[in-house]
Amino acid sequence: MKIYGDLISPFVRMTIVAAHEVGLGERVQHIVEPVKPTEVNAKLASLSPIGKIPVLETDHGHGIYDSRVIIEYLAHSAGNTNLIPHEPAKRFRVLTLQALSQGLADSAVAYRYETAARPKGLQWEDWMARTETRLHASFDELEANWMDLLQDVNAGSIAAAVTLAYIDFRLPDLHWRNGHPKLGHWHEHFSGRDSMKKTSIAGR
């Protein structure tokens, strides 16, 4: 199977980290496929009308997207029940942590597009202020209510770790560690995992 995308995308990196964590790191061929929000990428468009990264191409040539579905596909293929547990109480906590972290990634990527890609003069100040509020509220929420579940390796903790690393890389001025000491300490520890080191974007 193949996963298309660039590891700078937090959504792509989440899927590759998940592949390593379920033991499919060698089975997945990562094809570097960058995207621009203003251009159609023909290869991606042939697999997904949404045309965003990541897209997984199965061994039968079918496209699977988005990152959440790819992670579920990888866990299912590997017979792994840790990333998305079956036990209902834990399952929906993990899925909510994943949604929180993916929401954080959505906001961070959109903020990056707005500030770095959108032509000057077309930027929307009120939207940027609202998005900053959303980003900081998400950091607060992770620190206050999710430190227990972040200790496990699951779809939510992977999404949180990768997204915070993306923010370090693209939006360091947000200073997310300020006021979030537990989250900062946890992130340093989680970043030492092989899956995170093999997919590191630091220095790019």
Ligand SMILES: N[C@@H](CCC(=O)N[C@@H](CS)C(=O)NCC(=O)O)C(=O)O
């Ligand atoms: N919900 C999607 C989001 C994917 C996404 O936003 N990918 C960005 C890169 S970080 C992208 O492909 N942007 C190109 C575009 O918007 O055309 C997922 O979880 O896979």
